[in-house]
Structures are given as C-alpha cells and as structure tokens.
Amino acid sequence: MSRVPRILEVRTRILKKNDELARQMRQEFLAAGVFVVNLVSSPGTGKTRLLEETLVRLQAQGWRVAAVVGDLETDNDARRLARSGAPVRQIQTHGCCHLEAHMVQEHLKGWILDSFDFLFIENIGNLVCPTSWDLGESLRVALMSVTEGEDKPLKYPGLFNTSDAVVITKTDLAEACEFSPALARQNLEAVRPGVPILETSAKTGQGVAQWVEFLCRRRGELLQPNRAPMTSLRP
C-alpha cells in the first residue's frame, strides 16, 4: 500500500485576484469615459513634476482630471499635485514597493468616475516591482530621465517591454549629463520594438505639449473613436 500523492492541475495566475479586480476596474473606467494612465519609473525621474505640468495643461484645455499618487511615506506629492486644482489623493503604502489594484480602488472611493476624463496613477518609484501589477489602466507609461543613463531599458527590460509608451524626462539636462537621446531610443527599440517615445522637460516645457497631445489622442482612440478632435468638443 503506497501513498502516492495526487497531483492537481491548477493552472491559475498567481495574481488572479489582483488581475480580476483590475479588469473590473478597467471596465468601470471605460464605461465612465475615464482614460487611466499608470506612470512608472525609478525614484527621482520626475513623475510628479511632469504630472504637475500635465494636470495644469489638460485642465486648461477643458479636460476633467484627477490623480492618485503612491509613496511609501508622506503626502508631499499629493500636496504638490493638488496645487493644479485637480482632485488628488495620496496612497501611502508604508513599505510596500508597488501599487496593487485594491489600493487604487480604495483611494477612489467617494469620487464619481463620470466626472473625470483622465485619471493618473503615479506608481511607487521602482522599475521592477510595479511590473507585475495591473491597476486597471489603459496606458502604462514608463519614464526614464536623462540623468539615469541611456541603458536603463537594457537593465530593466521587464518594465520597458511591458509598457505602452516611454517618456524621457529632464531633457534640459541632457547635455550636462552627456546623454545621447539616439542611443536611448536605440535601447528602447531593442527591448520594445515600436514603442512610442516622447522627450520632455517639465522645467522648460519642451515636449510637454506633444506629451499632452499624445495622451489626448490615445484617449480619443480608445474612448471616442468616431468623434472629432477634442479641441472642437471642449471649450
């Protein structure tokens, strides 16, 4: 009499709970007409700075925007972003290195999704951990700054390969850092062929208009495929 163990095929995604919640949230966002953008980068790349500028410019064009921002501690970033006049909430993870769908969901409570056109999720500064977690976004954007070097995409291919677009930030410092945009683009193209790449300096404003236009176009493609450009729709 041998006691052979039984093998049970399970074949279930380990993050199924997160993925299912994220899928449900995505459906709610799309039904409400909210275009959700998940911003991911290492700490200090300038996510908050670019987002400050983005919130201001989108609102100036008549878009209704909101943001949730993740950090381990402090609400410094939320206070910075709130100066734009947009509704902003801080997610403090107290040590957790990434955002999960339920954290975002909890911090959206009380907001009426229908009243937003764009929702930005600023992830925890980290180029590894946020990769596995779907937050229900429609667009995941990876950011890299010129101060980090051109080879960031080669060092962290997982994140860059699974992003929908890449923004190179702080281009006003490119020369001082001897940063080669061409080499950075080549590396990005290597780990994610065809990925849209934008270059911005939130400080000088260079490239920010193109970034904002990119967001509006992507939103239009997803949410209003048959409608005219938003400039004719919004005051």
Next chain:
Amino acid sequence: MHELSVAYHLVQTASEAARRAGAARVTCLRVRIGVLSCVHPDALEFCYELAAQGTPVEGARLVIEEVPVEVYCPRCRRQLPLKTIQKFCCPQCGRPTADVRRGKELELASIEIPSSHQHEDAPAKDVQGPPLEPPQEQPSQADSFPLASDSQESV
C-alpha cells in the same frame, strides 16, 4: 521585494485549490515564472516560506519552472526563444518583433496533495481542476493599441 506579495497570493491560491479538493494540506507546489514577470525565483522561495507559515501549504516543496521568453516572427511564421532579453528580435531573421508569446507567466501550475485514505490503494491520478484560464491577459500592454502608426513618436 514585491515577491512577498506574490508569495502571499501564491499561498492563498494553493490553499484554495487544496480546500476545493478536500485536502487538508499540500505537499508540493509547482509554479511557472516567466522571465519577463519580474519575479525573482530565489526571492520568491525566500518569501514563500514566510507566507506559508500556518497555512495548509506550510512545509510544501516549491518547484519553480522558469519560462523563457518566446517571440513570434510574422516573417518566419515561427515562435522562437529569444537569445537575450536585451534585444527583442527574431532569432532566425533578426527582424524586431514585439509579439511576446511566452515569458510573462506568473502561474500556479499544479499542487500535490496526499492521497486521501479512502483512495489509498488507488493509483495516483489527476483530479479535474478548475477550467483552464484564458492566456494571461495584459490589457495595458502591446496589443491594446496599434503600434505602427506611433513607432516614430518624437518631439
């Protein structure tokens, strides 16, 4: 160290599967981790022991299968393993391709449970698990948007 979160989810998923099968404990977990999942096998093993404590999974062996990245080349019409994840191109013709077919997995493949007493003499056999899930959905990525028109986005 997001592996701790992943480990908790893993233990939960395995415990649920065991409970559905009427098993009080699990003796082995087999997981499949894609190279692009950004989960490190050693870190997961370390966190797994912690996460398993006090659950039906405690003490169960963790077997990790690393899944290499495979891309599809539309020109060669073949799915092939990448030579390096620093360059996403067809290993045969060299043409760049973003069509990743394997390597993003983060999946509990199977669990082993002790045979129940009433079946002690019966040969080991597979028990029907829950229905197979669709391929891992990553809606925020790749195929959500056409790429060609945006490939030369610049300022």
